[in-house]
Every structure is written in structure tokens, then in C-alpha cells.
Amino acid sequence: MIVKIGKAPDNDYKIEDAQISRYHARLSAEPQQTDWLLEDLDSANGTFVNGIQIVRKRITAGDEIRFGMNHHTDLARIVAAKNDYSEAFAALKPVYDRYIQQKIKIQSGNQFKARLFQALPFALPGVIGIVIGFLGKGNPLLFGCSLFVAICAPVVGIYFGAKQAAKVPSLLHALGDQFKIDYVCPKCGTFLGEVPWESLRNRQQCPVSSCKANWVRK
Numbered sequence: 001m002i003v004k005i006g007k008a009p010d011n012d013y014k015i016e017d018a019q020i021s022r023y024h025a026r027l028s029a030e031p032q033q034t035d036w037l038l039e040d041l042d043s044a045n046g047t048f049v050n051g052i053q054i055v056r057k058r059i060t061a062g063d064e065i066r067f068g069m070n071h072h073t074d075l076a077r078i079v080a081a082k083n084d085y086s087e088a089f090a091a092l093k094p095v096y097d098r099y100i101q102q103k104i105k106i107q108s109g110n111q112f113k114a115r116l117f118q119a120l121p122f123a124l125p126g127v128i129g130i131v132i133g134f135l136g137k138g139n140p141l142l143f144g145c146s147l148f149v150a151i152c153a154p155v156v157g158i159y160f161g162a163k164q165a166a167k168v169p170s171l172l173h174a175l176g177d178q179f180k181i182d183y184v185c186p187k188c189g190t191f192l193g194e195v196p197w198e199s200l201r202n203r204q205q206c207p208v209s210s211c212k213a214n215w216v217r218k
């Protein structure tokens, strides 16, 4: 991909400034690569990266770029002239992966705890009943205790199991809310849905008709 920079109307990144040459500079990148090459096209007033005049230089997102004396810009703004949002889109892959991991963690963590709470009330009275049976040898008071435990323990277990299960929707809800903020088109901000990042990459561009941002470098 090449971004043509200058004052002439057929540039991609047009700059209306007396100090800017008609064809001032060009920015280029190989498809699927993240590094960019900025080249000055023998302009009258020069191209600068982080304050230093350049002829050809590889640049990254953090570099401060200046054309002539007055036009300050950066990589993202130049690339946006070509509707290229591939770098910001690539950053969404870890957002999706983390969301899925956390979702599974909440769901499986809940299953384990809920099962534990459900199993306890049935295991506990059995154990206590056997112990009391050994100790009491038919003592009616201890038999009463055993019966009490056998009734109480399931109630307590079911209560905690239900309480644990009730926490899950709110945890998932909070996770989903954050995901809706983070997993959006880098240009128009539209939520991309619970669609795997790889599937979106295959679409190549934003489906919103007013946006059409390129998610993959052409």
C-alpha cells in the first residue's frame, strides 16, 4: 500500500500549505506487514521524523512526523487517508481472546462451586450419621442430632449453591458490558458482536455503509 502525500489534488493525504511541495513524500508498506517506510520526494522544505530531517526512514505509531515547518502529524492520521485501520483492528484479537477466556472461567468456576455445594449436603449427613451412630449406640439424643443435621445440611447446601449460581449472571453481564465497549470497529465504533476475530478478518472491512474501514491492509 502506498499513501501519496502533498499539495497536488491527486494525493491521498492532501496538505494545503505553501511550504508543502506538490508531491512531497510517500508512505508505503508491504501487505500484511506492520512497518512503514516514509520517503521524502525531494521536497522543497523537507520531511522530519521526531524533529530530524529524513530522506527515507522506517516509522512506527509513536513517531512525530512533520512536513515542512508547520504540518505536524502522525502515522495513524496519514494511514487513515487510505481508510486503513489494519493496525487498530489487529489489536482487537487479544480483546476477543481474553473475553472468551474469562467467560469460560466464570462459567466453569461456577459449575465446580455449584457442584461442590450440591454434593456437600448429601455427603456430610452420611459421614456425621456414621460417626454419631458409632459414638451413641442408639442414644436417642444423638439420633435426634443426626436427623437434624441430615435435614439442615441440604438446606444450607442448596442455599449456598443457589447464591453462587446467582452471582454468575451479574459477572457475565459485567464482562459483556466491557466487551461491548472494547470490541468495536476502530473507525466508526460499532460493536462487532460476539463474532470471532478471525471471521471478521475474513470480511476485510467494516460492514457499516458509512464506514467501510479497511480492517486488513490492501
Ligand SMILES: [Zn+2]
Binding pocket: 185, 186, 187, 188, 189, 190, 206, 207, 208, 211, 212, 213
Ligand atoms: Zn466501522
